Amino acid sequence: MEIRPQKGAQERFLSCNADICIYGGAAGGGKTFALLLEPLHYINNGKFGAVIFRKNNNQIFAEGGLWDTACNIYPYCGGKAVKNPVSVWRFQSGMKVTSRKQFFYMLSRNRSTCGVKPYVRATCNPDSESWVAEFISWWWDENTGYAIPERSGVLRWFIRRDDILYWADSKQEICKQFDLKTEEEKEEPKSVTFISSTLQDNKILMEKDPSYMANLKALSLVERERLLYGNWKIKPAAGLYFPRNKVNLIEEIPDDVKQWVRAWDFAATEDRKNTESGAAYTAGVLIGKRKNRSYVIADVINRRMNASEVRQTVLNTAKTDKAKYKNVKIRLSQDPGQAGKDQAEQYIKLLSGFSVSVVRESGSKETRAEPFSAQWIGLQGTEKGNVCVLLSDWTESYLSQLESFPEGKYKDMADASSNGFAELTKGNIAIVPPSYFADRDRENGWI
Numbered sequence: 492m493e494i495r496p497q498k499g500a501q502e503r504f505l506s507c508n509a510d511i512c513i514y515g516g517a518a519g520g521g522k523t524f525a526l527l528l529e530p531l532h533y534i535n536n537g538k539f540g541a542v543i544f545r546k547n548n549n550q551i552f553a554e555g556g557l558w559d560t561a562c563n564i565y566p567y568c569g570g571k572a573v574k575n576p577v578s579v580w581r582f583q584s585g586m587k588v589t590s591r592k593q594f595f596y597m598l599s600r601n602r603s604t605c606g607v608k609p610y611v612r613a614t615c616n617p618d619s620e621s622w623v624a625e626f627i628s629w630w631w632d633e634n635t636g637y638a639i640p641e642r643s644g645v646l647r648w649f650i651r652r653d654d655i656l657y658w659a660d661s662k663q664e665i666c667k668q669f670d671l672k673t674e675e676e677k678e679e680p681k682s683v684t685f686i687s688s689t690l691q692d693n694k695i696l697m698e699k700d701p702s703y704m705a706n707l708k709a710l711s712l713v714e715r716e717r718l719l720y721g722n723w724k725i726k727p728a729a730g731l732y733f734p735r736n737k738v739n740l741i742e743e744i745p746d747d748v749k750q751w752v753r754a755w756d757f758a759a760t761e762d763r764k765n766t767e768s769g770a771a772y773t774a775g776v777l778i779g780k781r782k783n784r785s786y787v788i789a790d791v792i793n794r795r796m797n798a799s800e801v802r803q804t805v806l807n808t809a810k811t812d813k814a815k816y817k818n819v820k821i822r823l824s825q826d827p828g829q830a831g832k833d834q835a836e837q838y839i840k841l842l843s844g845f846s847v848s849v850v851r852e853s854g855s856k857e858t859r860a861e862p863f864s865a866q867w868i869g870l871q872g873t874e875k876g877n878v879c880v881l882l883s884d885w886t887e888s889y890l891s892q893l894e895s896f897p898e899g900k901y902k903d904m905a906d907a908s909s910n911g912f913a914e915l916t917k918g919n920i921a922i923v924p925p926s927y928f929a930d931r932d933r934e935n936g937w938i
């Protein structure tokens with residue numbers, strides 16, 4: 492058995508001599524593997540130590556993540572694992588890097604007596620809002636968001652003064668600019684580079700798991716851009732989640748619907764307080780899953796109502812839905828706190844005799860919209876997605892709100908749709924490789 496970096500980006504990462512090298516971009520490019528190979532350079536240096544920082548233990552021990560990958564590498568090099576109290580191979584894991592400040596703090600603590608100059612290797616997925624995106628902005632194209640191939644692995648230098656980073660193309664240049672003369676002063680500038688990698692660079696994985704690529708292709712546009720192509724610029728914006736030209740407009744409700752869900756999005760208590768009458772928008776979306784696995788939006792209610800009108804409407808709709816479509820699951824979101832609990836209980840009582848699912852939603856609206864958006868947009872290169880919308884008097888306002896998501900002021904119909912879709916697909920296998928999301932750290936873009 493031979494353990495070695497793969498040709499190309501991974502090899503370049505492992506032979507990089509920058510003080511700080513950031514590696515990655517897309518998913519599946521061999522980042523975690525590369526990070527674990529790095530300390531093996533010094534396998535015979537008893538004084539050398541490597542520390543791998545992750546935000547929390549879950550991220551270390553998630554399936555297919557850091558620890559699992561280490562188990563596939565280190566035992567072959569004589570490594571022995573201790574999991575408790577801290578996970579140690581030749582290195583110690585489990586500390587946190589949660590912000591830029593801590594990253595730079597870590598850099599300032601980075602001292603060495605083992606004969607190897609301290610250095611930092613980091614891997615990440617693109618997140619246009621992370622400080623990393625800005626830190627490495629020289630290496631990606633501001634127009635497209637993609638890594639600039641010629642700049643991959645090119646060294647630049649920076650110095651940090653009063654929290655501001657000053658950059659230059661060479662060490663001499665920066666030493667001149669800041670009048671750094673003594674040997675110690677000249678140690679201050681750090682060299683940085685970024686090496687981009689995508690799944691295409693990981694031939695081993697492509698061969699081992701051909702469905703990995705298909706999974707990335709099935710992601711919604713924003714996630715696909717980030718994880719398949721390593722796009723550092725793209726972020727959730729109006730028109731990216733639910734573009735109207737991707738839906739199939741239909742004139743009649745199809746008769747091959749196997750499963751129906753009516754999902755309600757109640758205005759939050761806060762929103763209600765802010766309106767004169769205490770009436771805010773409530774949305775109820777009827778979504779069905781068809782035999783051919785496409786989805787249909789068959790009815791949308793979206794009105795300003797006060798609390799008692801909402802209750803009345805939910806009950807009436809439950810009755811008419813049942814009369815029309817027989818089995819319709821009703822999905823409600825539970826607000827946080829006691830008020831949310833009480834409200835949920837009231838609704839369960841009110842709707843006795845109907846099938847009701849009350850869910851405490853977690854994650855951001857954007858995250859929750861991802862799976863439905865992926866269906867809405869469909870596979871790349873296809874003209875239409877997987878969602879049909881009935882032509883009716885609500886269609887225009889529905890499509891225009893969804894198109895404006897997540898920037899538009901109102902999101903109730905989009906939310907109800909995402910939640911209804913989640914109800915329909917409950918228990919289905921995730922289309923995203925599980926190890927990927929477990930590995931993800933949205934706050935600062937590290938992986």
Ligand SMILES: Nc1ncnc2c1ncn2[C@@H]1O[C@H](COP(=O)(O)OP(=O)(O)O)[C@@H](O)[C@H]1O
Pocket residue numbers: 495496497501517518519520521522523524525560693695696
């Ligand atoms: N140098 C390598 N040798 C053997 N297998 C590799 C190598 N690099 C990556 N792989 C394979 O690719 C898989 C995915 O790599 P990983 O580092 O987890 O990707 P990423 O962290 O970029 O998503 C690994 O689990 C491993 O099977």
Ligand SMILES: [Mg+2]
Pocket residue numbers: 522523524930938
């Ligand atoms: Mg990884």
